[in-house]
Amino acid sequence: MPVDIPAVVLHNTRLSPDYNVIALQAPALAALAAPGQFVMLKTAPGLDPLLRRPFSIFELLRDDNGALRGLTVLNKRVGIGTGLLYDAKPGDQISCLGPLGRPFVPVDAPAQAWMVAGGVGLAPFVTLAEALAARGTSMTLFYGGRSAADLYYAEWFEAQGARLVLTTDDGSRGEPGRVTGPLARELAALAPEAAVTLYACGPTPMMRAVADLGTTHARTTFVSLEPVMGCGMGGCYSCVVRVHRPGGTHLVRSCIDGPVFDASALVWDALAGGH
Amino acid sequence: MPVDIPAVVLHNTRLSPDYNVIALQAPALAALAAPGQFVMLKTAPGLDPLLRRPFSIFELLRDDNGALRGLTVLNKRVGIGTGLLYDAKPGDQISCLGPLGRPFVPVDAPAQAWMVAGGVGLAPFVTLAEALAARGTSMTLFYGGRSAADLYYAEWFEAQGARLVLTTDDGSRGEPGRVTGPLARELAALAPEAAVTLYACGPTPMMRAVADLGTTHARTTFVSLEPVMGCGMGGCYSCVVRVHRPGGTHLVRSCIDGPVFDASALVWDALAGGH
Amino acid sequence: MADLSVRIGSLTLKNPIIAASGCFGYGVEYAKAFDISTLGGVAVKGLFLNEREGHAPPRIVETPAGMLNAIGLQGIGVHRFVAEKLPELRALGATTIVNVCGTTIDEYCEVSRVLSDHEGVHAIELNISCPNIKEGGIQFGCSLLGTHDVVSAVRKVTSLPLIPKLTPNVTDPASFARASEEAGADAVSLVNTFLAMAIDVETRQPKLTNGMGGLSGPAIRPIAVRMVYECRRAVKIPIIGMGGIATVEDALEFIIAGADAVQVGTANFVDPFLWQGLINGINAYLDRHGFASVANLVGQVRSR
Amino acid sequence: MADLSVRIGSLTLKNPIIAASGCFGYGVEYAKAFDISTLGGVAVKGLFLNEREGHAPPRIVETPAGMLNAIGLQGIGVHRFVAEKLPELRALGATTIVNVCGTTIDEYCEVSRVLSDHEGVHAIELNISCPNIKEGGIQFGCSLLGTHDVVSAVRKVTSLPLIPKLTPNVTDPASFARASEEAGADAVSLVNTFLAMAIDVETRQPKLTNGMGGLSGPAIRPIAVRMVYECRRAVKIPIIGMGGIATVEDALEFIIAGADAVQVGTANFVDPFLWQGLINGINAYLDRHGFASVANLVGQVRSR
């Protein structure tokens, strides 16, 4: 049951020249949110741009009494709409539609949850980590960025009890190289009976690499996809991805059948092109 | 030689629920401005709305050393663009094209200048009054509004040495009724040889009434028209008004042949329809 | 409270506000957001006889005050529709208008026949105007003869209200409305999307995998209003107008131009909760202007 | 620095950026703002043989990402033009393209003949596509025969580069480009405006005194790009593309779709100083992508 809220911008925190976190007042929406769901934001009033943009729910905001106030979005500026969100001012109103999409299903102990995040792909994992922490599931965050400055919120996850495995392209923090490097090593080192579920979000090639590792090491892997979405509600069929089904494959809408998918269900070659 | 300046909003002063004065930083443009000229403002970035809107240059802004800083616009909210200007925040950027159009020609003593303003029609008279004051021409402002609260800036004109003749529909300040009432009486009372030039800006019916009085009393009358304008530069032919010419009438572009016209040249019946 | 009902052949719509085909899934997707039985009608995604994949993504791209789409009529086919979606639509109380596609006249007829055999289908919108598929659709919609032939053929196999959906990609849409009327259509709907194209200048490739797509949204509204106005002067049957409707004023503009009912597509993507506001707004306008019914407002444009 | 020149028949344009007819007055109006000789060309307001008043205001109305106009081709007539404006345009060094209108083939010919007798007219753009006037224009532009007849008739009376301007209000603009080519045109330009309408719902009157008007601006760009793409595949002669161009990317999109040069109309109202930026931007793109000349980029769209 999604709602549409004319959310007031509470604050806009710039993390870098292209990343920011924007806080939106939307208690009714926050109350409905499940881990890994997304919202459709109208990045400006009027017709330019016309369509909403999809964003993962990043943090849930609570007041001092713990009552839900709204949510935040981790925004990476790549074009018009994300540029407008980067420039948003407190007091601005941004229509916020959601929560939308299939959420992550958090595993329970003794199974462990390994989260694998690349860049802005960190966004859906805050709500997942909270859910995992709540059920006492032990968790690890494999988190890669260009350099140390790009590893936002790592400490927050640590505070939640997550084990951190960090990598940077330039080696300025954690292990140099891709996040899939240490992930591959740790999966190989796992005892066969050790129950581990992988959750990945980031650039498509990275998610695919994680999915392949999951297959190789027979561990269930969930990915959260980020295709272009026109409506987020199942109305337009713009967001389709190819999945296996008995006797073949077909195209399903990632806004309602996703954005979270079991990686083994996806036809990855078909995803290469899209976002 | 018009210029186009990405002007920063210095401040936005609300005068009422539908009037505001917006100050724009545009020294280079202000330096070129003549009395009664106008600018074309892009009321929002992007394509909504697409076209600029024409506004009279209201005040010229000077810094403490008297150097020109920019200009203000007296805005009345009637739709999308004027609504955006009403809501403009300091720091916003508004592209400002101008100065445009034929200016008022200030008369010299012994001739007197009688300015007749209705509502937002006051806008072009601040620059005219400064020019008149500079040449020592004695001036009168006939100024009408709905009620006392709508007679903005009357004191400013008084300070410039203008004689004020105020009217309000509700009689809350000055004489009750239309501004053309006292104007008619004073024109009738004038000595035939007394040289007076009329300058009028306001609703079309009001300007027409002033023009008729000018004709009746054989006094030259200039009016500043406010038709819909697409470009303000003579490019589109959207802004035409009908004027007399030897052997008939024709349509001229009010953005370059106006907005200031000798009232006797205009075919007033043709104006009734438009703005 | 004015009378908002609209008659289309044997069908009476509660009100003139219809969800446009391809912009509202199969209707059921929106039932979790609001009560879709409050709509005048729900035009479901275009259906062929069999399941159809459509085009590879990207399938949409935003344009100034509009969007291009080249979905390629992905759909589950009429048989799965009547089995999997129709019962739910009936249970929800939706006034279901099925958008019927075909690559041949026989397919249009067969799909229509299947639908006619099932309870809960209230009308057939004949999609002879999809610009995004090679075979079928537009090939009928851009030929007066083709339009006449497919409409009269389907007319023979169904007694359901029959609504050919016309393309704007022709010189004179009114002549196609006339051809539809002569062929026995109960109403016409227009406009479908404008054939258009967007190119990424960095890659020099079309932004859509399909190359071309259909333009919809507010950008096209003034052209669509003109076409509805022209059709109103050409035919007596009801007209369902659409193209860029996003506000109450937009909907009223189409009705005043000559539309008996309107559809809303792209705007539903921007605001899936806009429906009640449109219905209430039209009612308020009718009351304010002293119209006893929306029917009295249809085509009431006054010359200047 | 890439080669920006464009050949149109016997004429060579400095660069592919042309001011569109009716959006740039007679050119002289803008000379006080910038040096109009820097433009590839200046297409002046449409001219009949005699002076013409045009329609009563309001003549324009804004629409989503566009505008409607019904100016009605107000103009001073060809004789006053050559006497009063042409000398100034020559003095300014403008590459002048005259937009020629007519109510009959004879008038098109007569206007073209007068222009051919004067120095400083560089090309004739034959306006057979104005949607805003009853007689003339569109009546030729919407008929293949009419197009062929008027183009070949004018071809006989002038050796100036002849550029029929095509309407988008037809099913297949490419066939009109072909008819123009066969009739001896040196190039075609498209698109003129889309016939459209806006209604004030409070008064229920059209917002334009003329009732209908022509839609221009960014809103129509995707449709115009498609039409240029189709024409490029239909004819060998140069194509001048236009319709909603406001940025360097927009201009490049048309060139990649198949336009040898482009015109900018509505965007000049929003930013009369955009010209140099467009010219520099195209040059920068060509250098960045390793094109020695703009001609090499024309029609270089790659299939996906």
Ligand SMILES: Cc1cc2nc3c(=O)[nH]c(=O)nc-3n(C[C@H](O)[C@H](O)[C@H](O)COP(=O)(O)OP(=O)(O)OC[C@H]3O[C@@H](n4cnc5c(N)ncnc54)[C@H](O)[C@@H]3O)c2cc1C
């Ligand atoms: C379920 C979901 C969750 C998402 N969560 C987040 C998030 O938490 N934070 C965040 O910053 N972004 C997120 N995205 C991506 C975000 O929606 C896009 O970056 C955004 O729509 C781009 O809009 P724009 O107007 O800035 O770009 P545009 O100006 O529209 O386009 C600029 C460039 O961005 C590309 N682009 C357009 N849409 C997307 C897309 N969906 N993904 C990637 N590139 C795109 C275009 O192809 C173009 O190259 C998410 C996307 C989805 C589907």
Ligand SMILES: Cc1cc2nc3c(=O)[nH]c(=O)nc-3n(C[C@H](O)[C@H](O)[C@H](O)COP(=O)(O)OP(=O)(O)OC[C@H]3O[C@@H](n4cnc5c(N)ncnc54)[C@H](O)[C@@H]3O)c2cc1C
């Ligand atoms: C030379 C000139 C100087 C002007 N000076 C001022 C000024 O100093 N202060 C000021 O507040 N306004 C001034 N105007 C009027 C102002 O330009 C319009 O009010 C404005 O363009 C309306 O834009 P909008 O987007 O708010 O209205 P829209 O949303 O475009 O339209 C809303 C309503 O306003 C009407 N409208 C549109 N254009 C005009 C117009 N030009 N005049 C009157 N009504 C119009 C429309 O018909 C419609 O009914 C001036 C106009 C001209 C031509």
Ligand SMILES: Cc1cc2nc3c(=O)[nH]c(=O)nc-3n(C[C@H](O)[C@H](O)[C@H](O)COP(=O)(O)O)c2cc1C
């Ligand atoms: C994503 C999308 C999919 C569409 N699919 C269909 C379709 O399956 N059948 C059809 O007749 N029209 C289809 N249309 C056209 C719409 O029904 C409507 O005619 C058009 O979009 C204009 O209305 P709008 O501007 O309100 O969207 C589609 C439009 C869009 C945007």
Ligand SMILES: Cc1cc2nc3c(=O)[nH]c(=O)nc-3n(C[C@H](O)[C@H](O)[C@H](O)COP(=O)(O)O)c2cc1C
């Ligand atoms: C106000 C206005 C007047 C126009 N007058 C003419 C004209 O006289 N002759 C002509 O061929 N086209 C005329 N046009 C059409 C433009 O030249 C151009 O074809 C069209 O506007 C599309 O380009 P644009 O979107 O860049 O404006 C006019 C357009 C506008 C907006």
Ligand code: FES
């Ligand atoms: S985004 Fe519209 S169906 Fe998924």
Ligand code: FES
């Ligand atoms: S506003 Fe364009 S010519 Fe006057």
